[in-house]
Amino acid sequence: MKIAIVGAGISGAYLAKLLGQEGLYPDVYDAGAQDTLCGYRSCGWGAPIGIEKYLAEVDLDLNEYLIEPMFSMNFDGLEAKTPLCTINKPRLLRDLNAGIRLKRQKLGQEEADSYDVLVDATGITRALLPPCRSDLTLPTLQHRVAVSSEGDVRLGAGVYGNRIPGLGYLWIFPVGNGQYHIGIGGIGLVHHESLMERFYRESSDQFSFRPLCRCTGVVRVASPYYSTPLSLTQRRKGKTQAVIGVGESIGTVSPFTGEGIVYSLECAGILADSWPDQEEYGNLVLARFGWMKKERETLDYLLGQGRNGGPRLRDRWRFYKNARRSGIDLPVLEAFKRMGSLSRWVDAPD
Template sequence: MIKIAGLGISGTYLYHRLKNAGFDVSAYDPRKEKYYIPCGYATNEFKISEYMSRINMDFEDYILNRAGDITFTGNNFAGKTLQSSGLCTFDKNSLEADARKNIHTELLRVQNDDIIIDATGISRAYIGHKIGDVQYKTLEYLTERSDYKDFYFYFLPGGRGYFWSFPLGKNFHIGVGTLSEEDFSLVRKYKKIKVTSRNIRMAPMFENVYHGNVIGVGEAIGTVSPITGEGIVPSLQSAEILYECLKINKADDVGIRYQEKIRKKFGYYNKLSSMVSNIQKGDVIKVENILALKSVKRTINDFGIKFDIVPFLRHFI
């Protein structure tokens, strides 16, 4: 039997994919009712729509705002206005709640022949923690006003994270992901309707995607872009990869095949992570940083932003 721990975006998606394919699957999630999800609520509508359609959900029903002008700014460059190629905010709380409606959850009682899917995100509750885990702190407000009308990114000095402001329906979602809690002041100046805080995994853990019969998915294995912090579509992509592996491989081979495919799909995250680490150490002019620029463009484009690296060279290298 396959047992999924965690019903966030990747766990819920994987549950439906497996259930619809006839697998014997159960799930457990400890979240409380009306839990407000800590998240930037932004993703690429075209990419996520493909995955939602596979579990009979219309993503269009959950879109709150489509990006118009997107501002990128930071310590080494003046603001640049970019255009959208699918960036939007959406009602993630409602989408996940609707996706979980027909899932009966139960406590996980692990048997020796069970496959456990760890979709517990930052906690890696079943697969376990590993040395080298890189986590940033976040503080996020739902607020009635923002100093920025459209989508806004401010990259913090020294590559330690970024501040964002995104329209969210009639309100705004404002937050900062950073290595230093001093940056929380960028958010605290706003009047909050709701507040949430969490750690976010900002480096891949692709050498540790499974342990025995426990297999990780989504943020549990680090499918979060080290540049944008986007983890929604990448987590769905990892869930789809695992689904395909479970369909065509023997139970004993699933972890190995899955890890191979994850490395192939997201290997460029390692380049991005190394680049960010170099910048944080002050090692800006390095050959590996220059070689990573193509991956920088790729991850920002995947987020739904039309991006050309040239105007930002002073910041990224």
């Protein structure tokens, strides 16, 4: 069976490694821009400590990639315990890509026709599959900055929904050596730069920020359920060819938080386990990530019918469940209140 994986991000590279363990050696193609400081996109490095079990599957050790645990994070002014950390994602990608047949180029049509299976691991691009049946995306801007302060005040990790209008948040993740990723993402948001400037201005009494790198990107928060088809079968040059999506190309991202690293790994694991049964894979993905469908429906509600009324009880419950799923120790009433504060901004002008 001749297999090509298009996209050597987290899901494509991990899938190649898992298939290799089964004696299948796909060709991997990646044609992404290498124009950031770390040489990769998309470059958010936040992950739960639980990522270690996925790394162990391919004989990698989280300690090699761990930059900083974020045992405590600020959520709109509330300090909560978390099992989150930052990982050196570029290094992880380099190690995942080591030993696989990676071609830094686009897959041409003629070459594509020679494969029995094409895997679409192109993230937001979704280069091989047709458009999602109902896409929803979140534009982002992320800066890498060196942060210094007077005295020993340290900028803490945090997530701030109250810093932007509408649905989204500003995040502050330490990435080592006094450097941070500071990013902003929001559904329908356009004024990222001015919001970022406002954050720097308002924090300037305590911290100074030296910009090192910036990137813009878009996250698919549609959920797998609304990202169908997850795979298809087509006739190519007289033979049958399967095209199968994995990772963010099919929406394995938390719609509330935009976290996609660990879910893309999980999705690649499901694909490797059910290989090459497309139907079983699709059913497993929809079942496993059914909660993403519910989160997506909350976003749709808050952007539409619920715009004025605010979140319903079920939306607040989903927010609480999201925090619990990520291991964030947020008391239930606080979680409900946070969701309320988020929705206050839905109508605010951008």
